[in-house]
Amino acid sequence: MTPSGPSRRAFLLGVPAAATAACATGHPAASPASSDEERSLATLRVVDPALPLLSMTLYGPYDVWRPLALAPPRAPFACSLFAARHGPDGPVLGRNFDWDPNPALLLTTRPPAGPATLSMVDLSYLGVGRDAALRAPRDRRVARRLLNAVRLPFDGMNEHGLAIGMASLPSPALPPKLPGRPTTGSVRVHRLVLDRARTVDEAVAVFRAHNVDFTGGPPLHYLVADRDGDAAVLEFVDRRLSVVRGADGWHAMENALLTGTGAAGRARHRRYRIMADRLRATGGGLGTDAALALLRDVQQSHTRWSAVYRLRDGVLHYTLNREHARRRTARLAG
Template sequence: MKIHLKTLAVFALGLGLFLSSCASPPNTIVLPTAASTAGSPEITLDLEKVDDHPLYVLRYTGDYRFDEYLQTGRRPNLQSFLPVAHGRWGCTVFATLNPAGEQLLGRNFDWEDHPTLLLFTAPLNGYRSVSMVDISYLGFSKTTPITDQNRSQLLTAPYLPFDGMNEKGLAVGMMALSDIQPVSDPNKVTLGSLAIIRLLLDKAATLEEALALLEQYNVDFSGGPVVHYMIADASGHSAVVEYGDARREQPARYVFSNEQPWQVSTNFEFAPQPPTGADSVCWRYNLAYETLSEVDGKLTQPEAMSLLKKVSQPSTLWSVTYNLHSGQIEISLRQNYDQVYRFQLEMEQ
């Protein structure tokens, strides 16, 4: 299915962009409208259904106007197409090297059984990237599939990356934490928690660049869980980034860089000091840490998927691994590790 749409004409309809979380109804904003659509570029949505989970692949070509959003950060209002139950869930993210010295990032997203989208984007003023999207936050479900009548809701998919990798080998994953009130600078634009991931995928080539970008923006977690991020780049560097709590007079953010050829993070705070070894409150963290320690952080991409299997839960919606050098993506859905889908992002390093 290939769809062609006029960029400004579509966004002038006031479609909401969901910018919040993976555990509750997302926030929404409305992009700036245009006085005229004359000469506006086309957006092309090339959609393929891969399996009956369903897993879709969407190749999104055109301007989703993220640069305009970055100028204002428009304060989101809570809105949702569907009710989403609150519940317990957890995610696991790790960065490691394969035997060839290529950086990998693996992630389990543990949540409800929702339709899933693998999204390829090629922005006019940013890096090509691939990301995973839970499209229940665009109004789709197992009983509400993508149709000719509702497919325009896919236009907002670039604002909902739950994890991803760009053509420079920069990858990002997120994990939920306990509630905080992030430190806010009135002189900075405020972005939603998922828009932060889009910012890094579109604009950062290295961990250093990613950290510099994060310094320029506030983050808004309203309407969803607080999250922290793992960011990794093709050079083998990674870091866990957490936001401080203004109520406890903490700094705006903490950065915990990898001290070994691997790094693991789950759903507990590293601040003020990360755990020593495999001695944490989370069994998934401990098991992943022990496994990576035993092999000195060297896993092939299939072995990385096997590690995700070991730390998966009945609620694991997807397991994904990214090769930050080759651009290969491997995906397993709902703990069906006998069926691994492979895709390719064209890299430019």
């Protein structure tokens, strides 16, 4: 049976249920905004009213461990991800986020210490629905709620060329629960990786240094890739972290475990088979256009965004709601 109430809302962040029960849902207390917050809120824009998608640049420091109460998920995530090493644009991480039609935020962070990052956030987990998202640039109360989006990157890339994304798993995952390690939620761990890692090995070290809590939400696995072309899928099996390394210049995953599954078993899953066949045929040599075309070929009826993170030049190419003729671009530089 799926938990309800605060324990269900806590899974993304790994916050104790008692703490989430005491928090206001998704927005800071009514205290004066700092100068950094004011500067950040001034950048808030509606990029596309159809999804809708907003954008914002967050300036200044933030507390990644700040507790949040979150709206509960309604169904498991279903996503497709791949890494390709040898394309003309350098290594890329491609990702379809397949989920409910909720508003989203393209968030740039520029902290005084630590790397700049680009990430995509599902705003429904902050209690922001479609109507609220559209009025956020002129609604102070909603806009301030979006300051918390920094803790919820559903996929992203940092200025060092390290990218990460996740997909759900249909079977239970059993992360280790080791004493002395801080506990993080299944999406907050993305923020820790983006803030602290430059390479796949460093991303693995972040996972090993924390207990990841799936309480109240679907079990997840993760794809990480870096600017040198290394890639790995991180999964939890029997209370251990399993690191499945990419080979032959590519990696791919969708909603099935890779650990302990051979090539034939993986190929039984249609989206994985399409990605693997294309990546194998090209030796991981996909440019931006080819990567977006592959995401189009594995999209589902509920694909909300398709993103190609270019890891050497910090450029994100993305499309919304399966409208591949309308490509958008975001850059970490500048």
